[in-house]
Amino acid sequence: MHAFKYLRASSANDAAAAVAKNSEARYLAGGQSLVQAMKLRLSSPTDLIDLGAIKDLTGIKVDGSGVTIGAMTRHADVAGSADVKKAIPALAALAGMVGDRQVRNMGTLGGSLANSDPAADYPAAVLGLGATINTNKRKIAADDFFKGLFETALQPAELITSVTFPAAKRAAYVKFKNQASRFAIVGVFVADTGSGVRVAVTGAGPCAFRSKELEAALSKSFTVEAAAAVKVPDKGMNSDLHASAEYRAHLVTVMAKRAVQAALG
Amino acid sequence: MAMGAPLIGTSVLRKEDYRFLTGAGQYTDDISLPGQTYAVFVRSPHAHANIKSIKKDQALKKPGVLAVFTGEDLAAAKVGGLPCGWLITDVNGQPMKEPPHPCLAQGKARYVGDQVAVVIAESLHAARDGADAVQVDYEPLPSVVDTASAGKKGAPQLHENAPDNTCYVWAIGDKAAVDKAFAGAAHVTRLDLVNNRLIPNAIEPRAATGAYSRAEEAYTLYVSNQNPHVERLLMTAFVLGLPEHKVRVVAPDVGGGFGSKIYLYPEDVVVTWAAKQINRPVKWTADRSESFVSDAHGRDHVTIAELAMDKDGKFLAMRVHTTANIGAYLSTFAAAVPTILYATLLAGQYTTPLIYCEVTAVFSNTAPVDAYRGAGRPEATYVVERLVETAAREMKLDPAEIRRRNFIRSFPYQTPVALMYDTGDYDATLDGALKLADVAGYGKRKEDSIKRGKLRGLGYAAYIEACGIAPSAVAGSLGARAGLFEAGEVRVHPTGSVTVFTGSHSHGQGHETTFAQVVADRLGMAIENVDIVHGDTSKVLFGMGTYGSRSLAVGGTAIVMALDKIIAKGKKIAAHLLEASESDIEYDRGVFKVAGTDKQKMFGEVAFAAYVPHNYPHDKLEPGLNENAFYDPSNFTFPAGTYVCEVEVDPDTGKVTVDRFTAVDDFGKIVNPMIVEGQVHGGLTQGIGQALIEGCVYDKDSGQLLTGSFMDYSIPRADDVPSYKVDTRETPCTHNPLGVKGCGEAGAIGAPAALMNAITDALGVKDLPMPATPQTVWKALRAKKAA
Numbered sequence A: 001m002h003a004f005k006y007l008r009a010s011s012a013n014d015a016a017a018a019v020a021k022n023s024e025a026r027y028l029a030g031g032q033s034l035v036q037a038m039k040l041r042l043s044s045p046t047d048l049i050d051l052g053a054i055k056d057l058t059g060i061k062v063d064g065s066g067v068t069i070g071a072m073t074r075h076a077d078v079a080g081s082a083d084v085k086k087a088i089p090a091l092a093a094l095a096g097m098v099g100d101r102q103v104r105n106m107g108t109l110g111g112s113l114a115n116s117d118p119a120a121d122y123p124a125a126v127l128g129l130g131a132t133i134n135t136n137k138r139k140i141a142a143d144d145f146f147k148g149l150f151e152t153a154l155q156p157a158e159l160i161t162s163v164t165f166p167a168a169k170r171a172a173y174v175k176f177k178n179q180a181s182r183f184a185i186v187g188v189f190v191a192d193t194g195s196g197v198r199v200a201v202t203g204a205g206p207c208a209f210r211s212k213e214l215e216a217a218l219s220k221s222f223t224v225e226a227a228a229a230v231k232v233p234d235k236g237m238n239s240d241l242h243a244s245a246e247y248r249a250h251l252v253t254v255m256a257k258r259a260v261q262a263a264l265g
Numbered sequence B: 001m002a003m004g005a006p007l008i009g010t011s012v013l014r015k016e017d018y019r020f021l022t023g024a025g026q027y028t029d030d031i032s033l034p035g036q037t038y039a040v041f042v043r044s045p046h047a048h049a050n051i052k053s054i055k056k057d058q059a060l061k062k063p064g065v066l067a068v069f070t071g072e073d074l075a076a077a078k079v080g081g082l083p084c085g086w087l088i089t090d091v092n093g094q095p096m097k098e099p100p101h102p103c104l105a106q107g108k109a110r111y112v113g114d115q116v117a118v119v120i121a122e123s124l125h126a127a128r129d130g131a132d133a134v135q136v137d138y139e140p141l142p143s144v145v146d147t148a149s150a151g152k153k154g155a156p157q158l159h160e161n162a163p164d165n166t167c168y169v170w171a172i173g174d175k176a177a178v179d180k181a182f183a184g185a186a187h188v189t190r191l192d193l194v195n196n197r198l199i200p201n202a203i204e205p206r207a208a209t210g211a212y213s214r215a216e217e218a219y220t221l222y223v224s225n226q227n228p229h230v231e232r233l234l235m236t237a238f239v240l241g242l243p244e245h246k247v248r249v250v251a252p253d254v255g256g257g258f259g260s261k262i263y264l265y266p267e268d269v270v271v272t273w274a275a276k277q278i279n280r281p282v283k284w285t286a287d288r289s290e291s292f293v294s295d296a297h298g299r300d301h302v303t304i305a306e307l308a309m310d311k312d313g314k315f316l317a318m319r320v321h322t323t324a325n326i327g328a329y330l331s332t333f334a335a336a337v338p339t340i341l342y343a344t345l346l347a348g349q350y351t352t353p354l355i356y357c358e359v360t361a362v363f364s365n366t367a368p369v370d371a372y373r374g375a376g377r378p379e380a381t382y383v384v385e386r387l388v389e390t391a392a393r394e395m396k397l398d399p400a401e402i403r404r405r406n407f408i409r410s411f412p413y414q415t416p417v418a419l420m421y422d423t424g425d426y427d428a429t430l431d432g433a434l435k436l437a438d439v440a441g442y443g444k445r446k447e448d449s450i451k452r453g454k455l456r457g458l459g460y461a462a463y464i465e466a467c468g469i470a471p472s473a474v475a476g477s478l479g480a481r482a483g484l485f486e487a488g489e490v491r492v493h494p495t496g497s498v499t500v501f502t503g504s505h506s507h508g509q510g511h512e513t514t515f516a517q518v519v520a521d522r523l524g525m526a527i528e529n530v531d532i533v534h535g536d537t538s539k540v541l542f543g544m545g546t547y548g549s550r551s552l553a554v555g556g557t558a559i560v561m562a563l564d565k566i567i568a569k570g571k572k573i574a575a576h577l578l579e580a581s582e583s584d585i586e587y588d589r590g591v592f593k594v595a596g597t598d599k600q601k602m603f604g605e606v607a608f609a610a611y612v613p614h615n616y617p618h619d620k621l622e623p624g625l626n627e628n629a630f631y632d633p634s635n636f637t638f639p640a641g642t643y644v645c646e647v648e649v650d651p652d653t654g655k656v657t658v659d660r661f662t663a664v665d666d667f668g669k670i671v672n673p674m675i676v677e678g679q680v681h682g683g684l685t686q687g688i689g690q691a692l693i694e695g696c697v698y699d700k701d702s703g704q705l706l707t708g709s710f711m712d713y714s715i716p717r718a719d720d721v722p723s724y725k726v727d728t729r730e731t732p733c734t735h736n737p738l739g740v741k742g743c744g745e746a747g748a749i750g751a752p753a754a755l756m757n758a759i760t761d762a763l764g765v766k767d768l769p770m771p772a773t774p775q776t777v778w779k780a781l782r783a784k785k786a787a
């Protein structure tokens, strides 16, 4: 790690202003991705602007349109929230599958989305439910948010303030874990939104994406058999030590099948 | 007062746990010395490269940087290279190739992580900045990391004096007789096996702090190490040329070793040497990334194994060829692991009359490979037990039955590969395991799995291992450059409490409890009155350290011998005090008695008389009650057992779940069943790790370590393993007074074969590479379907 300056911001505006004026400054949320990278000297921001004291960025609100979760809300709080469990049980369950206890107690929704790790879990829910990412500047539709490997629609210094997840008729997330990191080798979020079926895949590509093939099949028939019949193309899928593109493509179908099964209850 | 029930055989809670559980342990990194500085090593980013130049000036300009040293500086100061502690003689009677192993690279870097320079600074941060600023001009060279390719003609060459990267070709057994037996065999089973390379990953990374006192002209090295006296011997005699009495090595609390902390590492030498150069203590603690690239790795064999049988499945002969990857340099015991500790175990529990094994050891552009929990015996067990199970399948014999047809039943038994087993009862452990595992109920469980769309498989492994290494004379004749005895000292204090000094080192094994149980029992005193001291060359008289499950069998015996001397001297003192003849004195649980009378002296009274010798036989006896003993074992010990593993496989994903794992072991006499069970659990978990999830992978082209962090290298977590069923049978070791054999490695030795036998059974395939990751299993199932 290199030396850096630390600032604990008291409002979202202050935080955004501090990052806007210095291209080498970064927001610090749970630190579960950023601090790791800093320790390895892969990332060396000159200033860290800690979002931890900004009350407006934390909390869970449920209303008619769904669930709105503050960017600084920890994974453990989402996983344990009675409101989330009631409104979108699949989302609470997903938060409970992120990392380990320590990570869930520190890591945040905003940090996870801003980081956009190709194997992260939250992106699957955001895309699968068609959520809206609220920033200090605008609202970004999930479909416009994930741009590539560790790349999002966020502009420099743009701050995620919260995310609004519309409730689905039924939904489920199933994750096949990397044995070492326990991030997703493949994670599939299936949602029957009432106005169509959305299927989001994480772990398999440079960033989370929707599977047109699975969505088409499941929109026709929301059944395990329908999912099982889909052969997902492996083109463009990640290939590494742990899983070839071909294996990942196969796992997308298997996880989709299991997600549909779980969503059907 | 005489003490009550014996402690040996009871699960006394660990004396050391209060310290460890409350964070009061003192590990090397916890020790801070006044004025200490911090070292960071510059490591090669290339697998193989000429070092054209190293520029220090930018680094030296960084604030806080005190010194930068390179291989050139060490050479100028006549600091030697690291020695190999075992000399293997090849098939032509020539000594193995021993290329220099410099503490800092000299002209060439030979693996990713090879240490090239050291930067010493006022703070860790400054040292890192300094290390980033050292400019090394590398000329990258082609590299070879792969075991099967390293020895081939035309492969990139690592060392000038090791053509074809070959360290040695070694063999054991009668090749002609074995070939003849194969020619006449009714059936031959052949397997091409890979024993995957592992990265040890002790929780506490390696650490070393060197200090030098001008006033005393003496060095102190604090180091996370399993054998401080061996570390000192190797470092002083072979590398630094220092007299031993001027070097103290302390291995304080050590957070796991698994073999990887036996060795003398370059960093240990460098911090010790550098402490004098800058006249301040120098501290180095590996970070996790450094541990991955620079700790000695384990295993890494490529093997062709064949078993010849008659028509009834009786083993006639075994023929094995193994290529062992020993990495870029010879680590301390690297040469012995794939030979002496491997091929000698190929008889297993069986009467196979003829065995031939040839081993080619190759250098490669990878971290050095050395002993890792089990060291050679897991590799041997993997060969034998995969062969035996496969043979049973091919011969349509029950895998338990084929084993029974071949078990050794009369002892002592001389194997065709040098070892002489003193005792054992392999039927007892096999029968015990089959029962405990409820093999009878397997069919029903398999049906249930099938109903749920899953596959189920059953696998056995009946392992044997050689522990308590070793009779020094035997080891010496096989190439050991050190003795392998152990030393102990029993110091009785004037009021009767006891401090015991042992050359064994505890780094998770619970010696402070187990050894205290032995001492308290032998002397008949409360365990609270016994303390065990280890890990400091200035306190302990000598020691060969802890590895190869030798501590209780060898170190414990040295203590027992010292205790016997204490009791013998105590009898003399008691005889004097009681005005009786020494031959009439009996010692029974804390009391010296005149046989057949009520005249007696308590142990404490005798101790007091020894230190306050007012009424004392000065003409015949020295005062004091303090005894040493050195014990050199007359044979190895031979723990053995049977493991039964049951797996369930998800054919959709390839994920294997270890559903049941049963271990019935014969460790001889057991001193503390709880600690033994803990050792078995740990060993099994490491063995399951090897078979299921752990695998070190270097990129074939670039030589980069692809599994260089826990993001990619997996070690087992609690939910990767089942709740184990374990039990023991007991045939006491015949040649040590405690009857103990050793239990530290068994689990890691037997588990991989049992697990892979179960997985191949579930899949219906002959072989599968370890680790059996979901992708590997899925691919095998798909290939089978396609065929």
Ligand SMILES: Cc1cc2nc3c(=O)[nH]c(=O)nc-3n(C[C@H](O)[C@H](O)[C@H](O)COP(=O)(O)OP(=O)(O)OC[C@H]3O[C@@H](n4cnc5c(N)ncnc54)[C@H](O)[C@@H]3O)c2cc1C
Pocket (backbone or CB within 6 Å): A026, A027, A028, A029, A030, A031, A032, A033, A034, A035, A036, A051, A071, A072, A097, A098, A099, A100, A103, A106, A107, A108, A109, A110, A111, A112, A114, A115, A117, A119, A120, A121, A122, A158, A159, A160, A161, A181, A182, A183, A184
């Ligand atoms: C051992 C371990 C296991 C893990 N396992 C998983 C897993 O299984 N699945 C998974 O999904 N994740 C996993 N993670 C990652 C974890 O979920 C992190 O919490 C997450 O990736 C980052 O969130 P954070 O709050 O820690 O962000 P930080 O690390 O603090 O920040 C990450 C990045 O986001 C930026 N940022 C933070 N907040 C905002 C904001 N509100 N607006 C704009 N930019 C912002 C930061 O500047 C930084 O660039 C794991 C992490 C660890 C250490």
